[in-house]
Amino acid sequence: MRPPPARLDWAYFLDVDGTLLEIAASPEAVRVPADLVAILDRLHRETDGALALLSGRRIADLDALFEPLKLPAAGVHGLERRRADEIVESATPVGVLAALRELQPLLAEFVAEHPGLRLEDKGVSLALHYRQAPEFEGAVHNFAERIAVPYADRLRLLPGKMVVELKPHGADKGIAIAEFMAEPPFAGRHPVFIGDDVTDEDGFRAVNALGGLSLRIGDERPSAAHARLPSVDLCRTWLAAAVAAERPPKAGRSFPGA
Ligand SMILES: [Mg+2]
Structure with a gap:
């Protein structure tokens, strides 16, 4: 690498x-x-605020997890975005919200009929989790694909790890990175993005196009990412090294298997 x-x-x-x-x-x-x-607090301060979280979670959820930090963040895969100046942008058309409200009871009924499934209503998206009932994977994907058909103009299916999410078009982690990179204090910097899931591939492609560095956590599989860190623990070690070095450390030699 x-x-x-x-x-x-x-x-x-x-x-x-x-x-x-x-x-x-x-x-x-x-x-x-x-x-x-x-580690996040130090990296955020040492980059003059150029650190953002990109998650499928809502921003309020991220704030609760990383309290007392309130970092720049893109929540729900970019549907919500809190800029470095703390202004929050959320652009979900009313028609999309109406579609989600129509689908919510259908999904709730499906979950009630399949023990172990869980419906997460994020307001601007609906996520169907099957981590505790992996035997329903096929049924979950079939059902989600079927009920999404009439709404294909407004919503798309986003598969993740043990989850499938119905979310509006027009927002993903790559778009969120491009939006941050057009604003201070991100503008003019070299982006690094670290992710682990298929939903992060948009982000890898975005930073690659900007001449940045993309790192994927986990085992070998096809990915747009430049390099790999094998575990969450090593990601934390890598970030701690980035704080100490004031730049991203090399992910190859110092991390076996990367
Ligand atoms: Mg992830």
Whole structure:
């Protein structure tokens, strides 16, 4: 893997679940390691605020997890965005919200009939989780595809790890990165994005196009990311090294398997 250039002016974009935090049985059950908040706080300050979280979670949820930090963030895969100046942007057309309200009871009924499934209503999207009932994977995908058909002009299906989400068109992590990179303090910096899931591929492509660095957490599989960090623990180690070095460390030699 090519090493990142020795520059001080990087901007950090970080996915949360599966990247900064180990995935848990449910979104509420994640554990935030004590040193992680301190690492993020330092990296945020040392980059003059050029650090943003990019997550499928809502921004309010991210604030609760990383309290007392209120970092720049794109929530619900970019449907909500809190800029570095703390202005929050949310642009979901009324027609899309109406579609989600129509689909919510159908999904709730399906969940009630399939023990172990969980419906997460994020307001601007609906996520159907099957982590606790993986035997329903096929049924969940079939059902979600079927009920989404009449709404294909407004909503798309976003598969993730043990989850399928119905969300509006026009927002993804790549778009969110491009929006941040057009604003201070991100503009003019070199972006690094770390993620773990298929929903992060848009982000990898966006930073690659901007000449930045893309890192994927986890095992080998096809990805647009430049390099790989094998685990969430090593991601935290890498970020701590970035704080110490004031630039992104090399992900190749120092991390076996990367
Ligand atoms: Mg993730």
